[in-house]
Amino acid sequence: MTITPNWLDQRAFLTPDKEAIVLADGQSYTFKELQHDAKLYATHLKNQGFKQGDHIALLSSNCYEFAVVIHALHYIGAVAFLLNTRLTVNELAFQIEDGEVTGLIHHENYKEVADKLEQNQHIQLVSMNQTSSEVSYDLNQEFDLDQTSHILYTSGTTGNPKGVQLTYGNHYWSATASALNLGLHKDDRWLLNLPMFHVGGLSILYRSVIYGMPVHLHEKFHVEAVHRDIMERSVTIVSVVTVMLEQLMERLGKQQYPDTFRCMLLGGGPAPQTLVKKCQTKHVPVYQSYGMTETASQFSTLDKESMMSKIGSSGKVLFPGQLKIVENGKECGPNDVGEIIVTGPSVTKGYWKRPEANKEKFQNAWLKTGDMGYLDQDGFLYVVDRRKDLIISGGENIYPAEIESILSGLDGIKEVGVVGKEDVKWGQVPVAFIVRKNTTLSKEEISDYAEANLAKYKVPKDIYFIEQLPRNASKKLQRHKLLEVIGEEEK
Amino acid sequence: MTITPNWLDQRAFLTPDKEAIVLADGQSYTFKELQHDAKLYATHLKNQGFKQGDHIALLSSNCYEFAVVIHALHYIGAVAFLLNTRLTVNELAFQIEDGEVTGLIHHENYKEVADKLEQNQHIQLVSMNQTSSEVSYDLNQEFDLDQTSHILYTSGTTGNPKGVQLTYGNHYWSATASALNLGLHKDDRWLLNLPMFHVGGLSILYRSVIYGMPVHLHEKFHVEAVHRDIMERSVTIVSVVTVMLEQLMERLGKQQYPDTFRCMLLGGGPAPQTLVKKCQTKHVPVYQSYGMTETASQFSTLDKESMMSKIGSSGKVLFPGQLKIVENGKECGPNDVGEIIVTGPSVTKGYWKRPEANKEKFQNAWLKTGDMGYLDQDGFLYVVDRRKDLIISGGENIYPAEIESILSGLDGIKEVGVVGKEDVKWGQVPVAFIVRKNTTLSKEEISDYAEANLAKYKVPKDIYFIEQLPRNASKKLQRHKLLEVIGEEEK
Numbered sequence: 001m002t003i004t005p006n007w008l009d010q011r012a013f014l015t016p017d018k019e020a021i022v023l024a025d026g027q028s029y030t031f032k033e034l035q036h037d038a039k040l041y042a043t044h045l046k047n048q049g050f051k052q053g054d055h056i057a058l059l060s061s062n063c064y065e066f067a068v069v070i071h072a073l074h075y076i077g078a079v080a081f082l083l084n085t086r087l088t089v090n091e092l093a094f095q096i097e098d099g100e101v102t103g104l105i106h107h108e109n110y111k112e113v114a115d116k117l118e119q120n121q122h123i124q125l126v127s128m129n130q131t132s133s134e135v136s137y138d139l140n141q142e143f144d145l146d147q148t149s150h151i152l153y154t155s156g157t158t159g160n161p162k163g164v165q166l167t168y169g170n171h172y173w174s175a176t177a178s179a180l181n182l183g184l185h186k187d188d189r190w191l192l193n194l195p196m197f198h199v200g201g202l203s204i205l206y207r208s209v210i211y212g213m214p215v216h217l218h219e220k221f222h223v224e225a226v227h228r229d230i231m232e233r234s235v236t237i238v239s240v241v242t243v244m245l246e247q248l249m250e251r252l253g254k255q256q257y258p259d260t261f262r263c264m265l266l267g268g269g270p271a272p273q274t275l276v277k278k279c280q281t282k283h284v285p286v287y288q289s290y291g292m293t294e295t296a297s298q299f300s301t302l303d304k305e306s307m308m309s310k311i312g313s314s315g316k317v318l319f320p321g322q323l324k325i326v327e328n329g330k331e332c333g334p335n336d337v338g339e340i341i342v343t344g345p346s347v348t349k350g351y352w353k354r355p356e357a358n359k360e361k362f363q364n365a366w367l368k369t370g371d372m373g374y375l376d377q378d379g380f381l382y383v384v385d386r387r388k389d390l391i392i393s394g395g396e397n398i399y400p401a402e403i404e405s406i407l408s409g410l411d412g413i414k415e416v417g418v419v420g421k422e423d424v425k426w427g428q429v430p431v432a433f434i435v436r437k438n439t440t441l442s443k444e445e446i447s448d449y450a451e452a453n454l455a456k457y458k459v460p461k462d463i464y465f466i467e468q469l470p471r472n473a474s475k476k477l478q479r480h481k482l483l484e485v486i487g488e489e490e491k
Numbered sequence: 492m493t494i495t496p497n498w499l500d501q502r503a504f505l506t507p508d509k510e511a512i513v514l515a516d517g518q519s520y521t522f523k524e525l526q527h528d529a530k531l532y533a534t535h536l537k538n539q540g541f542k543q544g545d546h547i548a549l550l551s552s553n554c555y556e557f558a559v560v561i562h563a564l565h566y567i568g569a570v571a572f573l574l575n576t577r578l579t580v581n582e583l584a585f586q587i588e589d590g591e592v593t594g595l596i597h598h599e600n601y602k603e604v605a606d607k608l609e610q611n612q613h614i615q616l617v618s619m620n621q622t623s624s625e626v627s628y629d630l631n632q633e634f635d636l637d638q639t640s641h642i643l644y645t646s647g648t649t650g651n652p653k654g655v656q657l658t659y660g661n662h663y664w665s666a667t668a669s670a671l672n673l674g675l676h677k678d679d680r681w682l683l684n685l686p687m688f689h690v691g692g693l694s695i696l697y698r699s700v701i702y703g704m705p706v707h708l709h710e711k712f713h714v715e716a717v718h719r720d721i722m723e724r725s726v727t728i729v730s731v732v733t734v735m736l737e738q739l740m741e742r743l744g745k746q747q748y749p750d751t752f753r754c755m756l757l758g759g760g761p762a763p764q765t766l767v768k769k770c771q772t773k774h775v776p777v778y779q780s781y782g783m784t785e786t787a788s789q790f791s792t793l794d795k796e797s798m799m800s801k802i803g804s805s806g807k808v809l810f811p812g813q814l815k816i817v818e819n820g821k822e823c824g825p826n827d828v829g830e831i832i833v834t835g836p837s838v839t840k841g842y843w844k845r846p847e848a849n850k851e852k853f854q855n856a857w858l859k860t861g862d863m864g865y866l867d868q869d870g871f872l873y874v875v876d877r878r879k880d881l882i883i884s885g886g887e888n889i890y891p892a893e894i895e896s897i898l899s900g901l902d903g904i905k906e907v908g909v910v911g912k913e914d915v916k917w918g919q920v921p922v923a924f925i926v927r928k929n930t931t932l933s934k935e936e937i938s939d940y941a942e943a944n945l946a947k948y949k950v951p952k953d954i955y956f957i958e959q960l961p962r963n964a965s966k967k968l969q970r971h972k973l974l975e976v977i978g979e980e981e982k
Contacts, residue, residue, distance in 0.1 A: 211671060319701065
C-alpha cells in the first residue's frame with residue numbers, strides 16, 4: 001500500500017500562489033484558489049449525501065469547474081466517471097447503468113440531457129454551478145495509490161464500451177514517467193485543449209498538480225487561441241492530434257514559435273510524413289507519442305531529435321513501462337508486425353465488471369492493446385494500425401494508416417480515411433474516403449498517384465469524396481463510420 | 492506489487508550511448524558500457540555461487556567499479572550492504588554478523604581488512620577486480636519495488652548501529668521526488684563526491700540511471716576537481732555538505748560559476764548564516780536540504796528563491812512525502828520545537844531485525860526521526876538539532892547548532908562544535924570546540940562575542956581550541972567525539 005498526501009493539498013501547501021489554471025480569456029486561478037474551490041464543492045457533494053466509494057459521473061466540456069469537480073471527487077474519495085459530451089442519451093444511460101453510477105454532476109449546458117437521464121436512471125443530479133459556502137467536513141488528506149480514482153469508458157468502435165479502471169497510482173506513474181521523458185522546467189506551461197473527459201486531457205490536469213505547473217485550459221481546440229498562447233503567453237508544451245497540428249502549421253505560416261515553446265506532444269495516431277516534414281522546416285519540436293486510456297495516456301514517445309530519422313515512429317517506451325510485439329503467442333523479431341502488448345505501473349488493473357474481457361485482454365500483468373505495430377532494430381515503435389482496422393485482402397495484411405499516410409502526400413488532398421470493404425474475390429479490398437482542398441482533383445488523379453506509390457493490392461479499389469471525416473471527441477478517425485457512408489451511397 | 496523493468500536495462504535501451512559515469516580524470520562510460528560491465532560482474536557473482544536474496548557486503552571507496560557492483564547485485568537480486576570504509580574491523584564484523592552477510596566484495600585497497608574479516612566470519616571474499624568474460628545467466632529483467640535492495644547501517648552516535656532496509660521503491664520515489672523539486676533538464680550532470688556507501692552518494696547513482704543523466708564520479712571531495720568540473724565540464728548540480736561548500740566558496744574567490752551550474756544541493760545539517768550570505772553574494776544557487784538514510788536521502792528542500800528570506804531553513808517537504816512536528820504525542824503549532832516525524836513512499840519500512848527499535852521509532856507508517864525542529868507559519872522546516880544532541884541546562888533547551896551558527900560568524904573562526912558537558916549546578920552547560928583560522932584569536936574575544944549575541948544560558952562555559960573537528964565519512968560533525976576530547980584534556 002502506497003500512501004501520498006492529497007495532491008492538491010500538497011501542491012497548495014508547496015506553491016500556494018503559483019498559477020494552476022489559466023483560461024483562454026486570461027483569467028487565472030492559483031493552486032490555493034483551486035484547492036479552496038475544490039474543498040467547497042466537496043462539501044457541497046457531502047451535503048448532497050455523497051460519500052467515499054460512490055460512483056459519480058460528470059457531464060461537462062472543458063472549463064475551470066471541471067477541474068474543481070475532479071479534485072472535489074478526490075476529496076470525498078468518490079470514483080469519477082467522465083462522460084463524453086458527444087454521446088447520445090442512450091449511450092450515456094448505458095455507462096450510468098453499467099457503472100452503477102448514483103450521482104450525475106452536470107454543467108448547465110447539459111441540463112436537458114441530464115434531465116432525460118434522470119427520468120430513466122436512479123441517479124441524483126447535481127449542478128456544477130452551485131457549491132457550499134464553507135468547508136464543513138473532514139476531507140481526504142491522503143491518497144491510497146491502489147484505489148480507483150476513475151472509470152473511463154473506451155470509445156469502443158465495436159461492441160459495448162468498457163469501463164477502464166484507473167487508480168491514483170496509474171496517474172502518478174504516468175505523470176512522473178512523462179516528466180522523465182520530456183524533462184521538467186520551472187517555467188513550463190502546458191496547453192490543454194483535448195477533452196478532459198478523455199485521458200489525454202485529464203492527464204494534463206494531474207501533471208499540473210504533481211509538477212506545480214500552470215495549465216492553459218481551453219474549452220476546445222481553437223487554432224487562433226492556441227497560436228496566441230504559444231506566441232504571447234509563454235506556453236511551453238501543447239498536446240495535439242494530427243488535425244490540430246495541420247491547422248496550427250497553416251496558421252504559423254512563415255512565422256516561428258518563440259524559443260520558450262519546447263514540445264508539441266502529438267498523439268492519437270501516426271502523423272503523415274508530409275506534416276512531420278513541414279514541422280521540421282518550421283523548427284517545431286514534435287514529439288510523436290503513443291498511449292491509450294488503459295495506459296493512463298502517454299506510454300511511448302519519440303524525441304524531437306529522432307523526429308526525422310525515425311519518421312512515423314512513436315518512439316520508445318517511457319521509463320517505468322514495458323512494451324512488446326507478439327504474434328501467435330510469440331515475441332516478434334525486429335521489424336515484424338504483431339500485436340502491441342504493454343505492462344507497467346501506469347497500466348489499468350482491468351475493465352470494470354468485465355471478467356471475460358479481462359481474461360481475454362490480460363496475460364499475467366500484460367495488456368493486449370489490440371493495436372498492431374513493430375519495433376525496429378533500435379527498439380523504436382511503429383504503430384501500423386488497430387487490429388480491428390486491419391484489412392486482409394487475398395491473404396495480404398493491409399494497414400489503412402499506411403495508405404492514408406501516402407495519399408495525404410498528394411497536393412489537393414486535405415484528409416484521407418481508408419477502410420476495408422467486403423469483396424467476393426479478395427475477401428476485403430481497401431477503399432478510400434477523401435476530403436479535398438481543391439475540388440478539381442479527380443478520382444483518376446488519385447488512383448494514378450496511389451498506383452505510383454503503393455503495391456497493387458494496397459491501391460484503393462474505390463474512392464469516395466466526402467465533406468469531412470467522422471472523428472470522435474478526441475479527433476480520432478472513426479473508421480467504422482466510414483463504412484456507414486458506403487452503405488448510404490449504395491442504397 | 493509494483494513491477495518496473497530493471498532500471499539499468501531500461502536506461503541502456505532508451506539512451507545507450509549517453510554518458511553514464513564520468514571520472515575525475517575525464518574517462519567516461521556510457522549506459523551501454525555500464526550495463527555490459529554490470530552484467531559481466533553479475534555473472535561472476537553467480538559463478539561464485541551467489542543467488543537471489545543473498546546478503547552481500549561491499550567494501551570500497553567511490554570508483555566506477557562501485558557503480559558496476561551495485562547494478563550487478565540488482566541483476567542477481569542480492570541485498571547490498573554498503574560498508575563504511577572508515578570503520579574498524581570490529582565495527583565491520585558487527586554489521587556482517589548482524590546482517591547475516593555471506594559474501595564480501597572488496598576493492599584491492601581493502602584486502603587486508605577483508606582478510607581479517609574472513610578469519611572470524613563465515614563470509615566468502617570476492618574481489619572487485621575480477622569479472623566474467625561473458626554473460627552466461629538469465630539476469631533479473633524486472634524489479635519488484637517492494638523488494639529490499641539495500642541494508643545500510645546508520646552511523647549511530649550511540650548504541651549499536653541499526654540496518655536501515657531500503658527497497659527499490661524507496662529509491663525510485665526518492666529520485667522522482669527530487670526531480671519534481673529540482674526540475675529535470677536534458678543537459679543535467681550531477682557531481683557525486685559524497686561516499687557512495689552512504690545514501691547521499693548512493694541516491695545520485697539512482698538518479699543517473701532513472702533520469703538518464705551523467706554522474707561525475709569523484710573518489711572523494713577535492714576542492715580543485717569540483718571547481719574544475721563546474722567551471723569547465725558543465726556540471727549542473729553538486730551535492731555537498733557545509734565544510735565542502737566553505738572550501739568551494741574560498742576557491743571561487745571573485746570568480747562566478749557559469750550559468751550552466753544550477754544547483755548546489757546542501758545536506759548534512761544547517762549551514763551557518765555567514766556561509767549562506769557569502770553564497771548569495773557570489774550568486775551561487777544553494778538548495779539547503781534535509782534527509783537521512785531512513786528517507787533514502789533528500790526529503791525536504793529549500794528553493795534557491797527562499798535562500799535568503801528563509802535562511803537556516805531546510806525548506807518544504809518533497810511532493811510525495813509528509814512531515815510533522817510532534818511533542819508529547821501532539822502535533823506542534825507553528826514555530827514550536829518538537830521531534831520531526833516523517834512518512835511517505837521513500838521512507839524505510841523498518842530496521843533489519845530490530846523489532847524493539849521499530850516499535851519505538853514507528854507509529855503507524857510514521858517514523859520518529861530523532862531530530863528536533865519546527866515549522867514556521869509558512870510550513871518551512873527548521874531543523875534545530877538531533878534530539879540526542881540537545882543540551883538541557885537549568886530546564887532550558889539549548890540547541891548546539893544555534894550556538895555553532897552564531898560563533899561561525901566571528902572572523903578568525905574556521906569551524907565550531909558545541910556540546911553539553913555535565914554540570915553540578917545546571918545539569919548540563921554548553922562548551923565550544925573551536926578551529927581557528929587565525930591563531931591570535933583569544934578565548935576571551937570569543938566569549939565576548941558570544942555574550943553579545945546569545946542569551947546568557949547559551950554562552951559556552953568553556954572554550955577549547957582544537958586542530959580539527961571529528962567528522963564521519965559524510966563529513967557530519969560527530970559531537971559525541973568532542974566529549975572524548977574533553978576527557979583527554981582533563982585527564
